[in-house]
Amino acid sequence: MNQAADSLLAVRASGLMKRYGQVVAVDGLDLDIPSGQFFGLLGPNGSGKTSTIHMLATLIRPSGGSAKVAGHDVVRDAVKVRGEIGLVFQESALDRSLTVAENLRFAGLLHSLTPATIRERTAELLDLFGLADKTSRPVGSLSGGMRRALDIVRGMIHHPRILFLDEPTIGLDLPNRRSIWRFIDKLRARTGMTVLLTTHYLEEADSCDRIAFIKSGKLVQSGPPGQLVERLARYIVEIESRDIGALSQRLASKLGPYLKDGEVAQFRYSEEDVTPLAKLQGELGTQITALRWRRPNLNDVFLWIAEGKL
Amino acid sequence: MPWRPLYAVLEREVVRMFRQRTRLVAAMVRPLIWLFVIGAGFGAVLGRASGLSYQQFLVPGVLGMTMLFGAMLAALTVVYDKESGVMRMLIIAPFAHFWIVIGKMLAAALAAILQALLLLIVLALLGYLGGETHFGTLVIGLIATSLACAGIGMLVAAFTRTLDNFAAIMNFVIFPVFFLSGSLYPVNQLPALLRAVALSNPYTYGVDLLKHATLGVRTSGMGADFPLAMDLAILAGFTLAALMVASWRFSRESAYEPMIHILTGKRGS
Numbered sequence: 001m002n003q004a005a006d007s008l009l010a011v012r013a014s015g016l017m018k019r020y021g022q023v024v025a026v027d028g029l030d031l032d033i034p035s036g037q038f039f040g041l042l043g044p045n046g047s048g049k050t051s052t053i054h055m056l057a058t059l060i061r062p063s064g065g066s067a068k069v070a071g072h073d074v075v076r077d078a079v080k081v082r083g084e085i086g087l088v089f090q091e092s093a094l095d096r097s098l099t100v101a102e103n104l105r106f107a108g109l110l111h112s113l114t115p116a117t118i119r120e121r122t123a124e125l126l127d128l129f130g131l132a133d134k135t136s137r138p139v140g141s142l143s144g145g146m147r148r149a150l151d152i153v154r155g156m157i158h159h160p161r162i163l164f165l166d167e168p169t170i171g172l173d174l175p176n177r178r179s180i181w182r183f184i185d186k187l188r189a190r191t192g193m194t195v196l197l198t199t200h201y202l203e204e205a206d207s208c209d210r211i212a213f214i215k216s217g218k219l220v221q222s223g224p225p226g227q228l229v230e231r232l233a234r235y236i237v238e239i240e241s242r243d244i245g246a247l248s249q250r251l252a253s254k255l256g257p258y259l260k261d262g263e264v265a266q267f268r269y270s271e272e273d274v275t276p277l278a279k280l281q282g283e284l285g286t287q288i289t290a291l292r293w294r295r296p297n298l299n300d301v302f303l304w305i306a307e308g309k310l
Numbered sequence: 311m312p313w314r315p316l317y318a319v320l321e322r323e324v325v326r327m328f329r330q331r332t333r334l335v336a337a338m339v340r341p342l343i344w345l346f347v348i349g350a351g352f353g354a355v356l357g358r359a360s361g362l363s364y365q366q367f368l369v370p371g372v373l374g375m376t377m378l379f380g381a382m383l384a385a386l387t388v389v390y391d392k393e394s395g396v397m398r399m400l401i402i403a404p405f406a407h408f409w410i411v412i413g414k415m416l417a418a419a420l421a422a423i424l425q426a427l428l429l430l431i432v433l434a435l436l437g438y439l440g441g442e443t444h445f446g447t448l449v450i451g452l453i454a455t456s457l458a459c460a461g462i463g464m465l466v467a468a469f470t471r472t473l474d475n476f477a478a479i480m481n482f483v484i485f486p487v488f489f490l491s492g493s494l495y496p497v498n499q500l501p502a503l504l505r506a507v508a509l510s511n512p513y514t515y516g517v518d519l520l521k522h523a524t525l526g527v528r529t530s531g532m533g534a535d536f537p538l539a540m541d542l543a544i545l546a547g548f549t550l551a552a553l554m555v556a557s558w559r560f561s562r563e564s565a566y567e568p569m570i571h572i573l574t575g576k577r578g579s
């Protein structure tokens with residue numbers, strides 16, 4: 001790949017690997033993220049999302065492959081990479097014994113900002129995140145949602161070109177999750193920066209430009225969220241029965257592979273015409289307690305990938 | 311050289327030190343207890359040697375003690391930072407990771423010097439700083455000793471994963487370093503084995519520098535034990551070595567890997 005193309009890419013990873021002893025956390029991952037994109041990295045627990053982010057953020061060394069972030073190699077030019085990125089970790093990076101302003105001053109000085117610039121951005125960002133009246137409060141006295149918001153402000157204070165958000169809303173309740181997303185949307189609208197997100201809440205990934213599903217450190221699927229959902233199926237057919245084990249095995253010859261959860265089996269259905277489903281319902285009669293179909297969503301894509309059926 | 315980040319680390323240390331009042335009060339009370347309780351007790355038994363009371367002999371020792379404890383506690387905030395997550399702010403900042411070690415070491419030394427200065431004011435008010443004090447030597451002694459103590463602290467911090475074993479650090483590092491130095495007795499009058507241990511303790515030479523500043527060299531043997539240049543050379547050498555070992559240790563991922571493992575859900579692997 002030539003230099004010009006590299007500079008348009010915020011992140012370019014090829015064959016990225018991370019091994020911890022015998023465990024392979026990331027297994028030859030290829031990732032291209034254009035500048036300005038809102039990119040979601042999804043996958044089950046332990047699929048290698050955080051290891052990937054930490055390699056891209058130069059905090060751990062790849063065991064193999066290579067990666068460039070903002071055009072700099074993550075191993076050879078680690079310091080330059082760190083100058084271009086912001087990272088919000090899964091867990092807080094704040095000092096609870098300092099106030100909100102003192103934390104941001106500390107973070108800003110660590111990025112060699114002048115005290116005047118720090119004051120300016122502190123006011124601006126706290127205002128944007130609705131924390132303006134908390135400036136001199138000790139961080140220890142803030143609620144979980146406020147601390148998370150402050151942690152994102154902390155990761156933004158130096159105006160990074162690329163922001164890594166590692167499960168930014170983990171452990172937060174719905175109203176707090178929503179407000180964190182409003183902040184992130186505002187930030188993106190204002191700065192046009194690249195955002196790489198990992199999350200477990202798939203509805204949050206709906207607004208991504210592109211998402212990549214990884215499992216066992218390998219890329220399974222990637223594309224715009226709508227396309228991934230379309231690619232999965234036209235409908236998800238859910239069949240409920242007391243004898244779902246035997247029934248779903250029989251139906252598999254007609255409907256293909258299925259996911260089983262308790263007394264419910266899910267099948268993918270790729271035709272727009274659902275009359276065969278209504279017919280099937282009639283045929284099965286009392287063998288089933290319910291048969292319904294609905295449009296798939298990202299959660300379905302996630303489940304089918306997590307179960308290894310895609 | 312990242313000046314502002316360095317300043318940030320120092321500023322945070324000072325702010326935290328003055329905010330943790332009990333830590334500061336303890337740093338003042340601990341040496342005074344030694345001076346007045348232990349000093350008076352042993353002083354009554356030992357009497358005066360060539361016009362020097364045992365309490366006066368203890369002054370450089372307790373000054374050194376303040377710096378040893380102050381620097382150790384400040385250096386161990388590295389472990390606190392690893393546990394609490396503040397280290398994340400430092401490792402993601404755009405400078406080489408060995409600067410974190412340099413910054414933390416300077417911050418620990420600064421905390422030690424500030425505490426020693428506070429104690430010096432108290433000692434001066436109580437009349438324990440006589441006219442024979444060499445202030446130039448004292449300044450050098452404070453700087454060199456605080457840096458060496460910070461070095462000991464950084465070595466411990468670089469190899470410590472949690473503050474759970476803080477009591478062990480107290481018992482197996484801080485107390486031996488303090489007792490096996492010339493703080494409480496002249497090194498040259500110790501039995502051979504203890505003397506050998508004291509001679510291999512870098513802190514001994516810090517206390518000796520402070521003896522040069524406050525007691526001078528005395529024919530009674532109650533003053534400084536070694537030449538001033540030797541003290542300085544050993545302290546400088548040790549500080550540099552400690553800085554290099556701690557930086558080497560920290561530049562490996564393993565120094566903050568416990569945290570990375572917590573983040574990636576691979577704790578203990």
